[in-house]
Each structure stands twice: as structure tokens, then as C-alpha cells.
Amino acid sequence: MYTLSECQSIVNEHINKMQLPVLPENLYDPMRYILNLEAKRIRPALVLMGCNLFSDDIEQAVFPALAIEVFHNFTLMHDDIMDHSERRRNNLTVHVKWNTNVAILSGDAMLIKAYELLNRVHRDALPEILPVFNQTALQVCEGQQYDMDYENRTEVTIEEYLKMITYKTAVLLAASLKMGALLGGSNEEDSNLLYEYGKNLGIAFQLQDDLLDVFADPDLFGKVTGNDIVTNKKTILLIEALRASSGAQREKLLHWLSLTNFDKDEKVKAVSSIYTELDIPNTVRERIDQYHRLAIGSLERLSKESVRKEALLSFAGYLLNRKK
Amino acid sequence: MYTLSECQSIVNEHINKMQLPVLPENLYDPMRYILNLEAKRIRPALVLMGCNLFSDDIEQAVFPALAIEVFHNFTLMHDDIMDHSERRRNNLTVHVKWNTNVAILSGDAMLIKAYELLNRVHRDALPEILPVFNQTALQVCEGQQYDMDYENRTEVTIEEYLKMITYKTAVLLAASLKMGALLGGSNEEDSNLLYEYGKNLGIAFQLQDDLLDVFADPDLFGKVTGNDIVTNKKTILLIEALRASSGAQREKLLHWLSLTNFDKDEKVKAVSSIYTELDIPNTVRERIDQYHRLAIGSLERLSKESVRKEALLSFAGYLLNRKK
Numbered sequence: 001m002y003t004l005s006e007c008q009s010i011v012n013e014h015i016n017k018m019q020l021p022v023l024p025e026n027l028y029d030p031m032r033y034i035l036n037l038e039a040k041r042i043r044p045a046l047v048l049m050g051c052n053l054f055s056d057d058i059e060q061a062v063f064p065a066l067a068i069e070v071f072h073n074f075t076l077m078h079d080d081i082m083d084h085s086e087r088r089r090n091n092l093t094v095h096v097k098w099n100t101n102v103a104i105l106s107g108d109a110m111l112i113k114a115y116e117l118l119n120r121v122h123r124d125a126l127p128e129i130l131p132v133f134n135q136t137a138l139q140v141c142e143g144q145q146y147d148m149d150y151e152n153r154t155e156v157t158i159e160e161y162l163k164m165i166t167y168k169t170a171v172l173l174a175a176s177l178k179m180g181a182l183l184g185g186s187n188e189e190d191s192n193l194l195y196e197y198g199k200n201l202g203i204a205f206q207l208q209d210d211l212l213d214v215f216a217d218p219d220l221f222g223k224v225t226g227n228d229i230v231t232n233k234k235t236i237l238l239i240e241a242l243r244a245s246s247g248a249q250r251e252k253l254l255h256w257l258s259l260t261n262f263d264k265d266e267k268v269k270a271v272s273s274i275y276t277e278l279d280i281p282n283t284v285r286e287r288i289d290q291y292h293r294l295a296i297g298s299l300e301r302l303s304k305e306s307v308r309k310e311a312l313l314s315f316a317g318y319l320l321n322r323k324k
Numbered sequence: 325m326y327t328l329s330e331c332q333s334i335v336n337e338h339i340n341k342m343q344l345p346v347l348p349e350n351l352y353d354p355m356r357y358i359l360n361l362e363a364k365r366i367r368p369a370l371v372l373m374g375c376n377l378f379s380d381d382i383e384q385a386v387f388p389a390l391a392i393e394v395f396h397n398f399t400l401m402h403d404d405i406m407d408h409s410e411r412r413r414n415n416l417t418v419h420v421k422w423n424t425n426v427a428i429l430s431g432d433a434m435l436i437k438a439y440e441l442l443n444r445v446h447r448d449a450l451p452e453i454l455p456v457f458n459q460t461a462l463q464v465c466e467g468q469q470y471d472m473d474y475e476n477r478t479e480v481t482i483e484e485y486l487k488m489i490t491y492k493t494a495v496l497l498a499a500s501l502k503m504g505a506l507l508g509g510s511n512e513e514d515s516n517l518l519y520e521y522g523k524n525l526g527i528a529f530q531l532q533d534d535l536l537d538v539f540a541d542p543d544l545f546g547k548v549t550g551n552d553i554v555t556n557k558k559t560i561l562l563i564e565a566l567r568a569s570s571g572a573q574r575e576k577l578l579h580w581l582s583l584t585n586f587d588k589d590e591k592v593k594a595v596s597s598i599y600t601e602l603d604i605p606n607t608v609r610e611r612i613d614q615y616h617r618l619a620i621g622s623l624e625r626l627s628k629e630s631v632r633k634e635a636l637l638s639f640a641g642y643l644l645n646r647k648k
Contacts, residue, residue, distance in 0.1 A: 026472075081428060131443060
């Protein structure tokens with residue numbers, strides 16, 4: 001059985017070996033650039049781990065794993081344009097380092113490249129995994145669209161928010177595992193259990209991301225704690241706080257949300273105090289635990305001996321015990 | 325045997341029936357919008373005609389035909405952003421009617437949707453046509469990149485220009501025919517002959533487009549004649565003229581290219597006069613004929629009785645005898 005870090009190494013090795021054309025430079029250089037930024041390779045590693053649960057031959061899952069990583073990086077390249085992000089993993093984003101046109105077209109070519117990599121699986125496996133990939137890719141776009149739509153709305157329900165993060169983040173983790181499982185020879189039921197495991201873990205992960213943005217140690221987290229508060233981002237914390245607050249407390253929260261000129265530190269301090277008063281961190285932690293339990297439950301119901309599930313069990317721990 | 329216009333009707337019927345999700349609106353409305361603009365449906369019709377050359381059952385090629393049309397419209401949506409085009413087929417472009425983010429993301433989803441449609445062929449056919457589609461889609465991106473790169477260069481050779489239009493325009497026509505042929509049961513050799521037919525016809529078509537921009541009747545052409553001259557676009561006419569001119573004539577041409585303030589009509593008149601003096605229209609017409617002959621030659625070598633080739637023969641005439 002391969003561990004997470006072994007799978008990550010295998011993925012990195014293959015990404016380093018990946019041959020991309022040289023010309024036109026403005027199409028392929030940005031691909032090489034974004035793929036070579038330091039990254040955890042979680043999603044492609046999950047393809048290999050999903051496969052390994054059912055088969056000792058994980059080589060067959062390498063190209064689909066690379067497809068998932070190339071697809072993921074395509075979404076990052078285009079999301080960075082849409083979100084006007086200037087930095088990604090401590091480096092300039094592609095649309096800043098080159099320009100927007102380059103980032104659009106190079107991203108498009110990456111999406112096609114992802115399909116080309118997917119197409120390198122055994123021809124019998126293709127009709128099984130391509131629909132999973134297609135559906136997931138569309139959902140990721142839908143999730144990004146909902147995310148942008150919500151920016152312009154005053155109120156977003158918890159259900160809407162959960163759907164958005166499910167599509168934008170969780171389904172790709174889920175599909176990575178499912179595709180790996182199908183390649184490894186899993187039956188439909190087991191591959192769906194693995195999908196549920198990945199999906200619920202992905203939701204828990206995103207909720208924790210929201211929590212850590214405000215309540216993590218800034219030295220560990222690497223970005224300024226509270227950035228979501230500064231930008232009025234509709235995180236689970238804000239949505240829960242808007243739901244739970246009333247009276248003067250709610251007035252105070254709405255007041256901070258409405259200000260256009262403010263001291264950032266002061267706003268972060270004031271809003272996070274309201275969150276604490278409302279016990280939001282615990283409310284969110286309970287939600288995280290709930291999705292974590294759902295994930296583990298799915299893993300337990302899988303028809304494989306416990307020893308084969310160990311890597312995925314410890315992956316859940318790794319993902320959710322981070323402090324940054 | 326189906327004629328071009330019958331194939332176009334079949335395509336239109338299926339596009340009208342195509343079910344796209346409703347939500348999120350900003351993702352799917354732009355898809356519906358661009359797909360419902362009046363269009364000739366040449367490429368998807370070629371998929372059906374390519375299939376029909378080898379099989380009477382063209383139903384099997386309908387989904388790949390739709391995939392090609394959706395892919396083509398994805399490229400239009402993104403190209404319009406990159407080229408800052410405000411109108412497309414007498415309507416607002418998506419990034420103008422909505423915004424750039426919507427056009428980026430909706431275009432991405434269209435590319436995925438194209439693969440989803442492609443995936444609906446018989447599962448045995450998928451491994452044959454997917455690589456053709458992938459390679460072509462990447463070449464289309466490369467062609468667009470070269471086109472943008474050439475905008476910033478002072479000199480472009482004829483070979484570079486021909487490669488650019490081959491990738492940007494011709495290979496999609498070629499691949500449409502080849503994919504149709506493979507679905508209809510063609511052997512490798514015939515499908516490649518059909519690819520060559522489509523590719524050379526596509527090159528001839530693009531060269532004619534350049535010619536008609538300057539020398540077409542403006543009432544028929546629908547756009548202001550000479551727009552390429554106004555914008556210094558590196559068309560076959562300009563490249564040939566830069567190659568053929570010398571002395572005072574070349575000075576005059578370079579002078580007009582260097583002006584930033586000028587009367588548009590005056591510039592079009594002056595540059596097109598130089599083209600005429602240099603006999604560029606005939607030089608270009610000869611090139612068009614050359615590629616036309618290559619196309620017909622490939623069609624003739626195809627191992628099918630002449631009667632089955634009639635629709636494609638008349639298609640070549642239709643495409644190249646247009647006056648606008």
C-alpha cells in the first residue's frame with residue numbers, strides 16, 4: 001500500500017517528466033510555470049490512493065492523476081483572472097506575469113491537455129471515467145459561478161453556501177478518488193462510497209479553511225489572518241453570524257460590513273470578537289466534525305479490509321488536523 | 325445522400341432541442357445566447373457529410389457534430405474577449421453583454437460541454453475520435469496564440485502565416501470531416517484524405533476571406549470593406565505586398581502602416597491601390613486556386629464512387645464561389 005506522501009512523490013516525478021511543446025511559447029510557458037509552482041498534489045495523489053485501495057497496480061492511474069492536476073491548475077489560472085488575484089503560492093499569477101489573454105488561452109489549452117492525458121488510460125476504462133470527469137468539471141465551473149454570484153448578493157443561505165463549496169472544491173476531491181477506484185477495478189457501490197468520503201472531507205476542509213482564515217496563528221497560516229473579514233467574503237462564519245445575531249450585536253456587524261473606509265486590523269478585531277461572542281467557531285467546528293464523521297462513515301462501509309483503508313484514514317486526519 | 329443544407333437543418337434542429345441547465349444563469353444563459361445566434365453550422369454539417377460518405381446512418385454522428393459546434397462557439401466566445409470584439413453576427417459579444425468573467429467561465433463550461441457531447445458516441449468509437457478532437461483543439465489554441473503573437477511583430481513570413489491560419493481555421497474543418505468519416509466506418513487512409521480535403525479547403529477559405537475584406541462589394545460583404553487595412557492586420561495581402569514591393573512603392577506602403585492618425589477611407593484607398601499595382605489580388609487568387617485544387621485532388625483519390633462525393637464537391641464550390 002502506498003502512503004499519501006509516496007503518491008505525492010510519484011505524481012511530482014511524472015509532472016517533472018511531462019513533455020510539453022516549446023512553441024508557441026506564450027501558450028506553453030505559462031503551463032510549465034503554474035505546474036512547477038510548489039504544490040501539494042493532493043488531488044492526483046487521491047487518484048492513486050483510490051486506485052490502490054482496489055489494486056496494487058497504480059501505474060494505470062498515473063495519467064488520469066496528471067489529468068486531474070492539470071485540470072485543477074487550469075481552474076486556478078482562470079480563477080485568478082476572475083478574482084483579480086496577483087499572487088499564487090508566493091509567485092505572480094499568470095495573468096500578472098504575462099497578461100490576461102495569455103492566461104485565458106493557456107488555461108484553455110490546459111483544459112484540453114487534461115483531456116488528452118485522460119485519454120491515455122486503457123481504452124476500456126475511458127467510457128467509465130470520462131463521464132465522471134465531465135460532470136465534475138462542469139460542477140467546478142458552476143461552483144465558481146455561484147461564488148462570483150454570491151459576492152454581489154446581500155444574503156446567502158447556509159444551504160446555498162454548502163452547495164457552492166461542494167461544487168467548487170469538494171467534488172474534485174471526490175471524483176479523484178472515484179476515478180482512481182474505477183481504474184483499480186472497484187464496483188459501482190464502493191466507488192460511490194469513496195466519492196462520498198471525498199466529498200464530505202472536501203466540505204469539511206473548506207469550512208476549516210474559512211475558520212483558519214480568522215482564527216489561525218498568522219505565523220503558521222502564511223497569509224494575513226482575517227482577510228475574509230476585510231473583504232466581506234461570505235464565509236460560513238459570516239453566514240452563521242448573520243443568522244445567529246440580533247439586536248445591537250447584529251447592528252454592529254452590519255455596520256462593519258457597510259463601511260468602505262476602515263482600519264483593517266480594527267475591523268478584523270471587531271468582527272472576530274462578534275464571532276467569538278456568538279460562539280461561531282464552535283458552531284463551525286461542529287459542522288466540520290459532522291462532515292468528517294460522514295466521510296469516515298463512508299470509508300468504513302467500503303467492502304475492503306481495514307488495512308487497505310489506513311492510508312485514506314490517515315489522510316482525513318492529515319487534512320483536518322492542520323493548524324494552517 | 326444528404327446535401328449540405330439538409331445537414332445544416334439537422335444540426336439546427338438538434339441545437340434547438342439541446343437541453344442546457346437553467347442554473348447558474350450566468351453560466352448557461354451565455355451558452356444558449358451564442359449557440360442561438362444565426363450561424364451557418366458549416367463544421368457540424370461537415371461531420372455529418374463526412375459520415376454520410378461512408379454510411380447511410382448519420383444519426384450516430386449527430387452528437388460529435390454538436391460537440392464540434394459547441395467547441396467552435398467556445399473559441400469564438402474567448403477569442404472575442406482576447407480580440408476586444410464588441411459584436412458577433414450583428415449581436416453583442418458575450419463579454420460585452422455580460423462581462424469578461426462570465427465570458428471566461430461560460431466559455432470554459434462550453435469546452436467541457438463539447439467533451440460531454442463527444443462522449444455520447446458509441447463507446448467503441450470514442451477512443452478513435454477523441455485523439456483527433458484533442459489534437460485539433462490544441463492546434464486551434466496554438467493558431468490563436470500565433471495570431472496574437474504576430475500582431476506584435478513587424479515581419480511575418482508567408483510560411484508562418486499559412487501555419488497560423490491552418491491551425492486557427494483549417495484543422496477544425498478537416499477534423500470535422502475526419503471524425504465523421506471514422507464514425508461512418510472509413511478506413512484510416514480515406515479519413516486522412518478527407519482531412520487533407522478539409523484542411524486545404526479551409527486554407528483557401530481563409531485566404532479568400534482576406535481578399536474579400538479588401539476587394540468585396542461592401543453591400544454584399546456586410547462589414548466595412550478594408551477593415552484589415554485600417555488595423556494593419558497581417559493578412560496574406562499585406563504579407564505578399566511587403567514581399568513584392570520595393571523602392572518608392574514600399575516606402576509608401578510602410579508610411580501608411582506607420583501612421584497613427586489617418587483618414588480611414590483614404591488609407592484603404594491608398595493601400596488597396598498599392599495591392600492592385602502589385603497584382604496582389606491575382607497572386608492571392610492563384611494561391612486560393614492552388615489549395616482548392618489540392619482539396620479536390622484529395623477528394624478524387626478517395627475510394628468511393630463519384631456519386632457519394634457530389635455533396636462535398638459542391639460544398640467546395642459553395643465555399644469558394646461566395647462573393648461576400
